[in-house]
Amino acid sequence: MNFVVNGIILGSIIALGAIGLSLTTAILNFYNFAHGASLLLGAYMGYTVLTEFLPRLGLGGSTFPYLSFGFPMIIAIIGSMGLTAGIMIVIDRFVYKPLRDRGSGPLILGMSSLFMALMLRNLVRTIWGPSVHYYSNEIQMVRELPLGIRITPDQIFIIGLTIVLVVLTQLFLKRTKMGQAMRAASDNIDLAMITGIDTEKVVIWTWGIGTALAAVGGVLYGINVQLRPMMGWYFLLPLFAAVIIGGEGNFYGALAGAMTVGLAQEVGTPLLQRMFDSMNVQVSMTGYKPAIAFVLMVIVLLVRSYREE
Amino acid sequence: MNISGILGYLATFAIAAGAYAIASLGLNIQFGYTGLYNFGIAAFFATGAYVEGIITGGHSTEHLGGFGLPVVVGVLAAMVVSAVLAYLIGIPTLRLKGEFLGISSLGIAETIRLILTNEKWLAGGVWGLGDIPRPLGNLVAPKLYNWVYLGLIIVVVGIIYFLVQKITSSPWGRVLKAIREDEGVAAAMGKNVYKYKMQSLILGSVIMAVGGAFYAHYIGYLSPESFRPLMGTFIIWAMLMAGGKGNNKGAILGAFVVWGVWTFTEFLVNYLPSALASRAGYINAIFIAILFQVLIRFRPQGILSED
Numbered sequence: 001m002n003f004v005v006n007g008i009i010l011g012s013i014i015a016l017g018a019i020g021l022s023l024t025t026a027i028l029n030f031y032n033f034a035h036g037a038s039l040l041l042g043a044y045m046g047y048t049v050l051t052e053f054l055p056r057l058g059l060g061g062s063t064f065p066y067l068s069f070g071f072p073m074i075i076a077i078i079g080s081m082g083l084t085a086g087i088m089i090v091i092d093r094f095v096y097k098p099l100r101d102r103g104s105g106p107l108i109l110g111m112s113s114l115f116m117a118l119m120l121r122n123l124v125r126t127i128w129g130p131s132v133h134y135y136s137n138e139i140q141m142v143r144e145l146p147l148g149i150r151i152t153p154d155q156i157f158i159i160g161l162t163i164v165l166v167v168l169t170q171l172f173l174k175r176t177k178m179g180q181a182m183r184a185a186s187d188n189i190d191l192a193m194i195t196g197i198d199t200e201k202v203v204i205w206t207w208g209i210g211t212a213l214a215a216v217g218g219v220l221y222g223i224n225v226q227l228r229p230m231m232g233w234y235f236l237l238p239l240f241a242a243v244i245i246g247g248e249g250n251f252y253g254a255l256a257g258a259m260t261v262g263l264a265q266e267v268g269t270p271l272l273q274r275m276f277d278s279m280n281v282q283v284s285m286t287g288y289k290p291a292i293a294f295v296l297m298v299i300v301l302l303v304r305s306y307r308e309e
Numbered sequence: 310m311n312i313s314g315i316l317g318y319l320a321t322f323a324i325a326a327g328a329y330a331i332a333s334l335g336l337n338i339q340f341g342y343t344g345l346y347n348f349g350i351a352a353f354f355a356t357g358a359y360v361e362g363i364i365t366g367g368h369s370t371e372h373l374g375g376f377g378l379p380v381v382v383g384v385l386a387a388m389v390v391s392a393v394l395a396y397l398i399g400i401p402t403l404r405l406k407g408e409f410l411g412i413s414s415l416g417i418a419e420t421i422r423l424i425l426t427n428e429k430w431l432a433g434g435v436w437g438l439g440d441i442p443r444p445l446g447n448l449v450a451p452k453l454y455n456w457v458y459l460g461l462i463i464v465v466v467g468i469i470y471f472l473v474q475k476i477t478s479s480p481w482g483r484v485l486k487a488i489r490e491d492e493g494v495a496a497a498m499g500k501n502v503y504k505y506k507m508q509s510l511i512l513g514s515v516i517m518a519v520g521g522a523f524y525a526h527y528i529g530y531l532s533p534e535s536f537r538p539l540m541g542t543f544i545i546w547a548m549l550m551a552g553g554k555g556n557n558k559g560a561i562l563g564a565f566v567v568w569g570v571w572t573f574t575e576f577l578v579n580y581l582p583s584a585l586a587s588r589a590g591y592i593n594a595i596f597i598a599i600l601f602q603v604l605i606r607f608r609p610q611g612i613l614s615e616d
Contacts, residue, residue: 107346107408111348115543115601119594237412291419305405
């Protein structure tokens with residue numbers, strides 16, 4: 001049962017990244033290999049706000065009842081969303097937009113973003129160092145809920161905030177003018193342009209929303225586990241797997257894909273371990289958790305290949 | 310530093326650049342001629358190196374290997390294993406949009422690295438695989454050995470260059486170029502696009518594995534850390550893009566130029582303030598990443614344009 005809870009928590013974090021990746025894939029028409037770096041930057045931006053900015057303003061220290069953090073963390077999350085989204089929009093203006101304007105194909109943009117991820121990862125290592133960081137050194141008490149669910153209050157916060165953000169994003173896409181323009185652009189960007197939609201504005205909003213959601217995902221991973229320079233890279237395959245399983249540009253698909261990947265990694269690992277143990281095969285499955293998302297993705301691609309024929 | 314020291318340093322430099330040049334030639338077949346985006350070069354480079362290490366290496370009770378077989382057998386085995394790997398990754402991806410090969414090859418490189426890290430019985434896990442012999446090592450005194458190995462690398466790069474040049478200028482090579490320019494047209498001409506892409510992917514990956522095999526003898530000790538995305542994949546992409554995609558001379562030139570830039574910046578970062586010195590490797594990686602962005606923005610054809 002606890003594996004399921006862990007799977008839902010991981011799935012929530014992946015979902016925040018996958019919704020943004022799905023949007024950028026459909027609207028900008030390229031696979032952003034630097035989206036994992038948005039989670040990474042988000043986590044470290046939150047860390048900077050929390051440990052550098054807020055103490056100077058005399059804010060800090062207070063914690064909410066039950067949780068390992070307090071009001072400063074809420075400010076850190078909002079600050080991280082803004083800062084990370086700002087950085088990615090600037091990168092789009094100076095790196096991706098010139099390539100787009102030149103008519104470079106989606107694969108050139110994908111490759112450019114892959115090297116952007118390399119740069120951002122090493123920038124984080126240069127500034128914050130290669131070792132891990134934590135938002136809080138406090139050890140959280142695990143709560144026993146009915147049905148044998150064991151969960152910390154922080155983890156309930158993670159799931160709750162994800163639900164709130166998912167609902168808000170969906171409301172934005174459905175109810176606001178910009179959200180509708182984004183959905184139109186994700187269906188067909190040329191058609192959207194003809195109908196008078198300012199596509200450059202749509203592009204900026206897409207980067208902004210997609211990156212801000214990923215930034216929250218990064219902070220939540222930091223709360224649940226830790227901050228480390230490789231976290232963005234390790235999220236890349238689960239994010240792609242979630243988007244490919246759910247179908248590019250499909251909001252609920254990305255959500256379902258993220259939950260599938262999260263559950264597969266957390267529930268699939270112990271199940272496979274038990275299977276190998278009973279077969280007397282000596283293998284430690286925990287080392288292969290990251291590969292599970294990849295295997296799922298390959299299966300989906302195989303199915304798609306057969307449909308193409 | 311005296312003259313022989315500098316010369317020895319140059320020999321080591323050229324050996325490493327030569328091993329990378331082989332991988333760069335492999336990528337040129339895949340990307341330069343066929344337009345396939347392989348973001349998991351590390352998978353094939355590492356496979357080549359590890360298979361070579363296991364087949365030719367000394368006996369160990371800790372992991373598989375100790376066959377002590379000749380280098381030729383090692384290289385052939387490395388080629389076979391990487392061909393199978395390339396085939397497996399080609400099946401689910403080559404019928405779909407190009408991005409999916411990129412994502413999946415990246416995934417296979419990470420999975421290979423996980424296997425090499427976790428499975429101690431196979432190749433020593435994080436402790437790595439040592440005791441890789443020096444081919445033709447008993448010919449000369451150990452002090453002069455680097456020159457013998459450099460000669461061997463030059464011969465191998467030469468042979469592969471000659472073969473790749475021959476293949477890519479053949480009718481088969483022209484079909485690859487047609488696929489790169491417009492898949493639909495190539496298909497309309499009656500070419501089996503999937504089959505050609507698969508052949509190109511396998512051939513390129515096999516060549517990368519040969520590069521990895523010779524890299525193994527140069528480095529003498531393998532660990533999964535040597536095949537992180539930066540040193541296993543990104544740097545080889547930078548080499549091909551710098552030298553000139555679709556140009557085999559460019560692929561080799563790029564390997565030497567980028568390896569030169571890498572070595573030079575590694576030397577420069579020694580002069581950084583001590584607070585940053587421990588992070589010099591990261592700054593070097595940032596530099597390679599920026600170099601790549603500048604290349605695809607301002608000189609996408611590379612130093613040598615396509616011939």
